[in-house]
Amino acid sequence: MILVLIAALCVSLLLAVTVGSTHIPVAQVYGVIAHKLGLSDAEPERAIRDVVWLIRLPRLVLAIAVGAALSVSGAVMQAVVRNPLAEPYALGVSSGAYLGASLALLMGFGTALGGNAAGIMAFAGAFAVSVVVAMIAGIGGRANTVRLLLAGMAVSAVCSAFSNFIIYRTRSAERVQSVTHWMMGGLGAAKWETNAVTIAVVLLCFLFFWSRFRSLNLMLLGDETAVALGTDSRRRRIVYMLVSSLMVGFAVFSAGMIGFVGLLVPHVMRMLFGSDHRRLLPLCALGGAIFLVWADVLCRVVIPGAELPIGILTAMIGAPFFVYLMASRKYSFGGQS
Amino acid sequence: MEIEAREIRVRLDGTQILNGTSITVGEGRFVGLIGPNGSGKTTLLKCIYRALKPSGGAVFLDGKALSAYSVKESARKSGVVAQHSDGGFEFTVLEMVMLGRAPHKRALERDSARDNEIAFGALNAVGLASLAAREFGTLSGGERQLVLLARALAQQTPCLILDEPTNHLDINRQLQLMGIVKAAERTVVAAIHDLNIAAAYCDELYALSCGSVVAHGSPEEVLTPEIIREIYGVGAELLRTGDNRLQISFYPLKETL
Numbered sequence: 202m203i204l205v206l207i208a209a210l211c212v213s214l215l216l217a218v219t220v221g222s223t224h225i226p227v228a229q230v231y232g233v234i235a236h237k238l239g240l241s242d243a244e245p246e247r248a249i250r251d252v253v254w255l256i257r258l259p260r261l262v263l264a265i266a267v268g269a270a271l272s273v274s275g276a277v278m279q280a281v282v283r284n285p286l287a288e289p290y291a292l293g294v295s296s297g298a299y300l301g302a303s304l305a306l307l308m309g310f311g312t313a314l315g316g317n318a319a320g321i322m323a324f325a326g327a328f329a330v331s332v333v334v335a336m337i338a339g340i341g342g343r344a345n346t347v348r349l350l351l352a353g354m355a356v357s358a359v360c361s362a363f364s365n366f367i368i369y370r371t372r373s374a375e376r377v378q379s380v381t382h383w384m385m386g387g388l389g390a391a392k393w394e395t396n397a398v399t400i401a402v403v404l405l406c407f408l409f410f411w412s413r414f415r416s417l418n419l420m421l422l423g424d425e426t427a428v429a430l431g432t433d434s435r436r437r438r439i440v441y442m443l444v445s446s447l448m449v450g451f452a453v454f455s456a457g458m459i460g461f462v463g464l465l466v467p468h469v470m471r472m473l474f475g476s477d478h479r480r481l482l483p484l485c486a487l488g489g490a491i492f493l494v495w496a497d498v499l500c501r502v503v504i505p506g507a508e509l510p511i512g513i514l515t516a517m518i519g520a521p522f523f524v525y526l527m528a529s530r531k532y533s534f535g536g537q538s
Numbered sequence: 539m540e541i542e543a544r545e546i547r548v549r550l551d552g553t554q555i556l557n558g559t560s561i562t563v564g565e566g567r568f569v570g571l572i573g574p575n576g577s578g579k580t581t582l583l584k585c586i587y588r589a590l591k592p593s594g595g596a597v598f599l600d601g602k603a604l605s606a607y608s609v610k611e612s613a614r615k616s617g618v619v620a621q622h623s624d625g626g627f628e629f630t631v632l633e634m635v636m637l638g639r640a641p642h643k644r645a646l647e648r649d650s651a652r653d654n655e656i657a658f659g660a661l662n663a664v665g666l667a668s669l670a671a672r673e674f675g676t677l678s679g680g681e682r683q684l685v686l687l688a689r690a691l692a693q694q695t696p697c698l699i700l701d702e703p704t705n706h707l708d709i710n711r712q713l714q715l716m717g718i719v720k721a722a723e724r725t726v727v728a729a730i731h732d733l734n735i736a737a738a739y740c741d742e743l744y745a746l747s748c749g750s751v752v753a754h755g756s757p758e759e760v761l762t763p764e765i766i767r768e769i770y771g772v773g774a775e776l777l778r779t780g781d782n783r784l785q786i787s788f789y790p791l792k793e794t795l
Contacts, residue, residue, distance in 0.1 A: 415640045422626045425589040431613030431641030476628035
């Protein structure tokens with residue numbers, strides 16, 4: 202199954218790269234790629250080369266990295282807090298990112314950080330909030346799932362309140378809109394240099410989680426069963442949450458907030474292929490990547506001449522599909538069937 | 539393996555659950571804990587399998603304090619069948635049993651052919667090998683309990699800890715499960731509600747009441763009408779079946795009527 206999905210991802214990539222607002226013949230698109238990979242000597246036209254190599258491909262590669270990051274993180278978070286509603290942005294990550302982005306875009310914080318100040322501040326916000334949530338939940342040494350969720354909610358509320366306060370105090374409607382827009386997510390800012398960092402982080406975090414598939418399986422069974430089978434969930438929970446936030450933070454940094462992928466893909470994969478994380482994590486990574494590649498293609502073509510924020514689209518097509526799957530199969534995320 | 543729980547004290551939310559309870563389980567013994575609801579049986583077992591840290595006292599496995607073992611090491615000492623089977627419904631039966639091999643594995647180690655063999659051996663022992671590919675969540679309550687026993691067997695520990703393992707099982711499954719445990723020839727500590735089952739399978743019994751041991755000895759010594767009356771508040775009549783097995787029948791006491 203994993204091989205099938207890898208093949209599907211390659212095909213998706215090759216098809217998606219031919220779609221865009223500028224019409225370029227398919228042969229020329231592949232000509233550019235072949236040339237860049239050293240497979241062909243024919244020099245492509247400069248404008249076409251730039252569109253394919255500097256705009257379309259980095260964007261698709263980023264879609265793959267972000268899709269994989271969000272899905273893997275979703276699967277991990279669901280196991281860590283043993284709650285089917287958990288997703289990458291739960292536990293305060295989203296509101297932390299929101300606050301970071303608001304500070305940058307509305308109050309000019311971190312302008313020294315360069316062009317993507319909003320992304321960097323959002324990353325900082327997301328990660329800082331995760332650390333705070335982990336610390337609050339860990340007070341007294343009992344970081345169980347309920348404490349973690351409650352701490353996440355409390356910290357989220359505080360961050361949202363501050364973001365809303367900043368927005369309320371901002372007189373410029375245009376700048377407020379820029380925050381809203383940013384939060385809806387988009388892959389347009391993809392560049393090879395930042396992609397390289399994001400991909401490296403996502404890959405390392407994925408390997409970290411994949412190598413701990415047994416612990417994740419055991420965490421799904423609950424703390425008491427896990428300890429009887431040799432895994433102390435309490436300590437691991439915090440570590441896994443922080444690694445997940447790191448990965449999601451990078452996704453937020455490069456693409457804003459893209460909702461629903463991290464909830465939808467892990468559930469679909471679990472419904473279809475079961476809970477064993479050794480299989481589930483690579484399936485999620487591939488499934489999330491394919492999903493986001495196609496979502497991005499749709500974003501670029503659905504409104505001619507404009508681009509729909511990808512976060513809107515993932516929720517629009519993801520949610521009904523999810524409901525359909527839930528209704529048509531017996532699936533209960535480990536309980537109360 | 540030998541287990542000693544020495545002077546265990548547990549306080550949960552201001553209520554003293556165990557007040558200095560001590561039990562000793564000798565190598566190869568089948569030891570039962572009996573007592574009414576809330577007498578501390580489950581709490582004591584949780585202290586032994588590390589789901590709970592006692593506020594006083596200590597547990598020793600083979601003479602060494604439990605806290606001196608890593609979680610993984612202690613999971614290689616004792617396997618647990620408890621009542622919280624509330625997760626992992628999307629695992630297949632085989633995957634569930636395979637998790638019993640987890641304490642024997644290093645982080646990156648794959649499951650080997652030998653692990654597979656052990657898991658299937660355990661499934662055979664509980665008679666459910668034919669269900670290996672089924673989803674755990676689709677099994678009946680009795681089958682689930684047997685799968686959890688198979689998981690503990692696959693752990694290949696010298697000791698088994700059972701918390702009311704026959705709860706919610708029909709009579710046939712109850713005897714089947716206890717028979718499998720007995721045949722596994724491990725050191726066993728089990729909290730048992732059904733006194734007839736306790737009498738039939740245990741070598742030794744501890745009777746708990748309000749967090750203290752009130753009686754200890756062979757089933758014949760512990761299961762007397764006086765002790766049963768004292769801890770459960772019911773009348774009891776002891777019968778001997780034709781093949782000399784102890785049978786207890788209960789009746790309400792006058793004053794509780």
